[in-house]
Amino acid sequence: MSALERFDSPFTPLRDDVWAAVSAHSCVYYQLSVEAEPDSLCRLLNLFALQFLTPHKVLMNQHGDMLNVEIEIAGLSWHRAELIAQKMRNLICVNEVSLQLAERAD
Template sequence: MPHLEAVTPAPLRHDVWSVGNTHCRSRYQIFAEAEPDLICRVLNLFAMQYLIPRQVSVLQQEGMLMIEVEVDGMTWHRAQVIGEKMRNLINVCTVELEPIGDSYVLSEPVSLAVG
């Protein structure tokens, strides 16, 4: 049996579509129909990019889920791409995305889906 070795974390993944952008912290607010696998599908979008959210909160009320996810270590462009992928998930009604902190200045949140 091989000995266990310490695994070093992977460096931040570069965004080849938006090389000049700095990394920022983003907050997603998702409103969706309550389905047992929806939380896993949302979090999987971050896992596929080797990102671990800083904070996740979920509230179920009257058959709906309100999910809030904070994540950093990606560019604003990548945050928007992930938001669009969330919007395409079945049962997702709306996705709101906003930057947190001083790394990126935006006057108001971006509404990625309204339905």
């Protein structure tokens, strides 16, 4: 059992989006171009981990000295998704970030 599944855990599994509490949550898709450094993928995924979010799809391919990364995650308001995209853009290893709505096929 993970810490998020425990009822007496100090962690909350879903954090409320206080800036967009009435906004509809959706599935978003990030496409990134990132420098192929050993910690690049960890830096990107840490932005989600810090908010107790787990992407349901992560794809990464290396092309020369660049990584093409695709991340799909559901349950975010568009505002929150944009904030995460901006934090990604601020990482020194990230060259380009594209964000769009995704259709989640389960």
